[in-house]
Amino acid sequence: MPSLPPPIWADLFYSGAWNDISQDVRSTSTVTVTRGLSAESSSAAEPTSCECVLDSRGYKYAPRAPQSALYDLIGRNTGFRFGYKVGSPWAELPGGLDYNSLFVNDNAALDVTGDFDLRLDIALEDWSESQMLALRYVPSANDCWALEILDGVLTFLWSPDGTFASRVTQAATETLKAYNGQRLALRVTLDINNGAGGYELRFYTGRTVDDTEWHLLGDPIVGGSTTSVYAGTAYMEIGAGFTFNLTPAGGSLNRMRGKAYALKLLDGSTVKVNMNTRSATPGGTTFTDSTGLTWSRGGSASVFTNRHIRMAGEVPAWPPTRDRSGNDNYVSIAPAGVTRRMDAGNKPTDSALLRFIRASNPIECWPLTDGIDSDGAKSLVGGRDMTYYLDTGFGGDTPVPQGGKLKDWIEDVLQLKAETIGVLSGGVPNSTSAASAWSVDFFMGGGGEISNGTWSINDRGAGTDSDNRYRVQLSYDATTNEITVLRSMFGETSSGGLVLTTITSAGIFDGRGHHIRVTIDPLATTTDWAVYIDGVQRASGNMSGIVFKAVRDIRLNWSLVAGAGFSSADMSVGFITYWDGNGPTAGEMYDAFTGFQGERAGDRIVRLATEAGYVASVAGETVFQQRMGIQGSKKLLELMNDCARTNFGYLLDARDRTEVIHRGQSTLWNQPPALTLDFKAGLISAPFKPVDDDKLTENDVSIKREYGSVPAREVREDGKLSVLDPEDGGVGRYDKAYTYSVETDDQARQVARMRVHLGTYDGVRYTRVTIDLANPRVFQMIDDILRIDVGDKLRLTRVPDDHGPDDVDVLVNGYTEEVGPDVWRITFNCVPGEPWTAGVVGSTTYGRADTAGCQLAEALDASETGVDVLTTAVARWIDSATYASEFPFDVRTGGEVMRVTACTGTTTSQTFTVTRGINGVTKAHASGQPISLAHPVYVAM
Incomplete structure (x- = not known):
C-alpha cells in the first residue's frame, strides 16, 4: 500500500536554473492542482492552478525581505514545478550532437527476415525538430534500417543487402503533429511483398506499442518491386546511432531529445523484441526486457527516472503568513499556468x-x-x-x-x-x-x-x-x-x-x-x-x-x-x-x-502565440484541423480559445512546461481507453452517480459565421432527443444560437451538425469520476493514471446494475488532484465519450455502418435465437452467405445486446441467428421494437 503523503518534489526557477525546494513543501498541508475545464458545460479551460504551502523560516520565501536567502532571486511569476517520484521509470535522452542512447548488442532476436513491424513509444520535447529515433545501422556493411523524424515528417531508411547503394528511403505523406512533450506510439510496417510485385510501407500513430487499432499517418507508400530488410550484425539503438546520425541527404542529425518508454519489433506476427522501461530500476543504467535482451545506457544519456511533472507554471505572488507567536513563517502560494498571464488585463489585441x-x-x-x-x-x-x-x-x-x-x-x-x-x-x-x-x-x-x-x-x-x-x-x-x-x-x-x-x-x-x-x-x-x-x-x-x-x-x-x-x-x-x-x-x-481567413486552427494558435512571445504547439494533423474565419480584434487568449472551440478541441497550459498546447478534435475520435476502471473491483470512489437530465441537450442549433451572413441551422427531427413533443417520442425543442469563427457557410453547417450530434447523446452522463491513489488496487495502475490528460478516454466497467448494463466511455474534460498527509486522489471532470466514435473504412472495430432504421418483425421470448427483422431504411443488413467474413457482429434491442452469428435473406425482411445476453441482459421483446448496431459509429468532422 502506498504511504501518505507520496514522494513529492518541487522546483523554483532562479539564477538561470531549476532549484529543488522539495524540503520546504509543507508536509502537513494538501497540495491541490486543477487543470482543464471545470465543468462539462464549460466552453474553455481555466488556467492550470496549484495551491501549495512553503515553509519560510528565515524569511526564505519573502522576496521583499533583504535577509532572505532568495532576495532579488524570486518575485512575481517565478517559474514553479511540482510532481512525484513514483511508479515505473523511463529513459531521459538529452538530444544534441553528443552520443546518448539506449542500445542492445547484436542478437538473433534483432533479425527480421519477413514483414517488418517496428513500434516505438516516446515523448519528444519538440516534435517538429529533426531527430534520430531508432536504428540498427552501421554504415557500409550493416546498413539495416533507421527511423528518423525530419521537420515533423517520419522517414524510414532500409537496405535489402546492408549496403548504401541499395538503401531505400521513404517519408510519410503527412506531417506528424504533436504538442511539445506529448507521448505517442509510432509504428512503421513494411510489407516486403504485397502480392502485386512490390512492397507497401505504412506509418501509424497510436497510444501504446500494444494497440490493436492504429491511426494511419498519411497514405500507404507502394514500391515497384519486392524488398527485404537486411539482418546483419549491427546493434539496435534508440535515440542515437553510435556510428550513424545522418539525414537521407547526408546532413548531421540531432540525437533524440525526450523520453523513451518502449520498443516492439515484430517479424510478421512474431514478436522479436519487446522492450519496456517499466522493467528498469529508477537510477539504474541497464535492465533486461521481457524477451531476455539487456539494454544499456549509451554515452551520457540520463539514468532511468520516474520524476513526473504534474504542474508547471508561475508564482504570481508571495503572501507572507505567520502564527501568532511569530515563530512559524510560511507562504501559501498559488502558481498558475502561463495562460493566466496571457489573459491578464482587458486590452483587446490589435488587428x-x-x-x-x-x-x-x-x-x-x-x-x-x-x-x-x-x-x-x-x-x-x-x-x-x-x-x-x-x-x-x-x-x-x-x-x-x-x-x-x-x-x-x-x-x-x-x-x-x-x-x-x-x-x-x-x-x-x-x-x-x-x-x-x-x-x-x-x-x-x-x-x-x-x-x-x-x-x-x-x-x-x-x-x-x-x-x-x-x-x-x-x-x-x-x-x-x-x-x-x-x-x-x-x-x-x-x-x-x-x-x-x-x-x-x-x-x-x-x-x-x-x-x-x-x-x-x-x-x-x-x-x-x-x-x-x-x-x-x-x-x-x-x-x-x-x-x-x-x-x-x-x-x-x-x-x-x-x-x-x-x-x-x-x-x-x-x-x-x-x-x-x-x-x-x-x-x-x-x-x-484579410484576417488570415482560411488558416487552420492549430496554425493560428501557434502564430498568435509566437507573435505575442509565447510558445504553443498542436496535436492533430493539419489536414484534420478546421479552417478559421477572419481574425478579429479580441484578447489574445480569447482568439486562441476561438480556435480550440472551432476545432472542437482543448486549449491548455502544458502540464510539464510553461507553454500552451492545443489538442485538436481529430485526436479525440476513436481513442483506446487510457484507463479502464472496474467499479465492482473497488477502483472508483464515491461519489459516483450518473446524471440523466437535459442540461446539455441541444436539438435545434443555429451557427452564425463571424463576419458572415445568414446562420446555418441543424435540427434533430427524429429519435428520443428530437424536437418532437414528448408525446410524439421526442423531448421538445432545445434551440441554441452561437457565433463561430469559420471560413465558409458550409463549415457553419458542419459545426451546427456537430453540436446537435453532441447535444442529442442518448445516455447518462458521469460528470465526476474520482479515484483514490492511496487505494492499493488503484495504485497498481499508477503509470497509466499519471499519463492521463485532458481529452483522454476512460472506460468504466461493471457499473451498478441500476446504471445500465453496458460499459461507459467518458472523455476527461479536466481534473482536480489532491495530495497530502491524509489524501491522494484525482477527480476527473468528464463528458460522454460514446459520441466520439467515428466510422473508419476497413476497420474491424469502427468499420460498420448501421441500417438507419430496422425493427423486430416478431415478438421474442427470453431465449429465442432466431430473430426476424425488417429494415425500414434503404440499406438492409449484410447476409452471411455473401459476407461470411464480416460475421459476427453485435446488435442491441430493448437494452439487450445480441451477437449475430449468421443472417439469411437478401431483402428488407431477414432473419438473424443470435447469441443472447452478451451484456448480461436477457428478456422478452415486443414486435416493432427498434434494433440497431450495439456500438454505432458516426461521421467525424
Whole structure:
C-alpha cells in the first residue's frame, strides 16, 4: 500500500536554473492542482492552478525581505514545478550532437527476415525538430534500417543487402503533429511483398506499442518491386546511432531529445523484441526486457527516472503568513499556468495585420491609426512621424484621423476627403540590411471614380551625377482602372524617367480595401523589380544599368477632385510599411490584411502565440484541423480559445512546461481507453452517480459565421432527443444560437451538425469520476493514471446494475488532484465519450455502418435465437452467405445486446441467428421494437 503523503518534489526557477525546494513543501498541508475545464458545460479551460504551502523560516520565501536567502532571486511569476517520484521509470535522452542512447548488442532476436513491424513509444520535447529515433545501422556493411523524424515528417531508411547503394528511403505523406512533450506510439510496417510485385510501407500513430487499432499517418507508400530488410550484425539503438546520425541527404542529425518508454519489433506476427522501461530500476543504467535482451545506457544519456511533472507554471505572488507567536513563517502560494498571464488585463489585441507587422520587425511602419486629436502620423517603431497636408491652393476638408476603413476587422485609418488634393510623406531610417533588397507596402481603399495619385519611393542616392537618386512611382487612375509603374532618375546635370509598365484592370477602385507592394532587388549592375496587388504579382522586370539603394522616403500625392461625368469619394489609407529582404512575402501580408481567413486552427494558435512571445504547439494533423474565419480584434487568449472551440478541441497550459498546447478534435475520435476502471473491483470512489437530465441537450442549433451572413441551422427531427413533443417520442425543442469563427457557410453547417450530434447523446452522463491513489488496487495502475490528460478516454466497467448494463466511455474534460498527509486522489471532470466514435473504412472495430432504421418483425421470448427483422431504411443488413467474413457482429434491442452469428435473406425482411445476453441482459421483446448496431459509429468532422 502506498504511504501518505507520496514522494513529492518541487522546483523554483532562479539564477538561470531549476532549484529543488522539495524540503520546504509543507508536509502537513494538501497540495491541490486543477487543470482543464471545470465543468462539462464549460466552453474553455481555466488556467492550470496549484495551491501549495512553503515553509519560510528565515524569511526564505519573502522576496521583499533583504535577509532572505532568495532576495532579488524570486518575485512575481517565478517559474514553479511540482510532481512525484513514483511508479515505473523511463529513459531521459538529452538530444544534441553528443552520443546518448539506449542500445542492445547484436542478437538473433534483432533479425527480421519477413514483414517488418517496428513500434516505438516516446515523448519528444519538440516534435517538429529533426531527430534520430531508432536504428540498427552501421554504415557500409550493416546498413539495416533507421527511423528518423525530419521537420515533423517520419522517414524510414532500409537496405535489402546492408549496403548504401541499395538503401531505400521513404517519408510519410503527412506531417506528424504533436504538442511539445506529448507521448505517442509510432509504428512503421513494411510489407516486403504485397502480392502485386512490390512492397507497401505504412506509418501509424497510436497510444501504446500494444494497440490493436492504429491511426494511419498519411497514405500507404507502394514500391515497384519486392524488398527485404537486411539482418546483419549491427546493434539496435534508440535515440542515437553510435556510428550513424545522418539525414537521407547526408546532413548531421540531432540525437533524440525526450523520453523513451518502449520498443516492439515484430517479424510478421512474431514478436522479436519487446522492450519496456517499466522493467528498469529508477537510477539504474541497464535492465533486461521481457524477451531476455539487456539494454544499456549509451554515452551520457540520463539514468532511468520516474520524476513526473504534474504542474508547471508561475508564482504570481508571495503572501507572507505567520502564527501568532511569530515563530512559524510560511507562504501559501498559488502558481498558475502561463495562460493566466496571457489573459491578464482587458486590452483587446490589435488587428491581425497590425499584430503581424509588429511581430515581423519592419524597418518602418506608419499604421495611420492615430486618434482624432493626434498631431501627426506616429511611427510604429519609434521613427519619424509621417506628415500630411492639403494643397492650399485648392482647399477642402483636412484628412480625418481614424475616419477611414479598410476592412471591418482592421483599425480605422486615415481618411483623405473627397474634393481634396494633398501630400502624405515620411522619411525612413537608413537601413544597411535593405541595401540588398527591400519592399514597401501600402493599403488603400475608396476614392470614387476619379481617384488619382502617385505613390513615390526615393532611394538614398545623393542626387549627383556620380550618385544618382532613383525613384520608383506607382501612378494610379480610377478612370482607366490602371496603375502605371515608372522609374525616375535625378542627377546634377541630367534627370529622366521611364515607364516600366502599365498594369491594366488593376481592380483596386471598387471602394474596398486593397494591398499594394513594390519590391526592389538590386543586383551588381541592374535592379529587378516587381509590383503585387492583393498578394499576387501583377508586374515585374529589370532596370538595366540601374542599381537602387535603400529607401530614403515614401510619399503619396493624392487627387480626389471630381471631373465631368465622374464622382469622387473619400479614400482610406494606412499601414505604410518598409521591409528589408527578410520581411514577409506579399502573400503573407495579404493574408494578414484579410484576417488570415482560411488558416487552420492549430496554425493560428501557434502564430498568435509566437507573435505575442509565447510558445504553443498542436496535436492533430493539419489536414484534420478546421479552417478559421477572419481574425478579429479580441484578447489574445480569447482568439486562441476561438480556435480550440472551432476545432472542437482543448486549449491548455502544458502540464510539464510553461507553454500552451492545443489538442485538436481529430485526436479525440476513436481513442483506446487510457484507463479502464472496474467499479465492482473497488477502483472508483464515491461519489459516483450518473446524471440523466437535459442540461446539455441541444436539438435545434443555429451557427452564425463571424463576419458572415445568414446562420446555418441543424435540427434533430427524429429519435428520443428530437424536437418532437414528448408525446410524439421526442423531448421538445432545445434551440441554441452561437457565433463561430469559420471560413465558409458550409463549415457553419458542419459545426451546427456537430453540436446537435453532441447535444442529442442518448445516455447518462458521469460528470465526476474520482479515484483514490492511496487505494492499493488503484495504485497498481499508477503509470497509466499519471499519463492521463485532458481529452483522454476512460472506460468504466461493471457499473451498478441500476446504471445500465453496458460499459461507459467518458472523455476527461479536466481534473482536480489532491495530495497530502491524509489524501491522494484525482477527480476527473468528464463528458460522454460514446459520441466520439467515428466510422473508419476497413476497420474491424469502427468499420460498420448501421441500417438507419430496422425493427423486430416478431415478438421474442427470453431465449429465442432466431430473430426476424425488417429494415425500414434503404440499406438492409449484410447476409452471411455473401459476407461470411464480416460475421459476427453485435446488435442491441430493448437494452439487450445480441451477437449475430449468421443472417439469411437478401431483402428488407431477414432473419438473424443470435447469441443472447452478451451484456448480461436477457428478456422478452415486443414486435416493432427498434434494433440497431450495439456500438454505432458516426461521421467525424
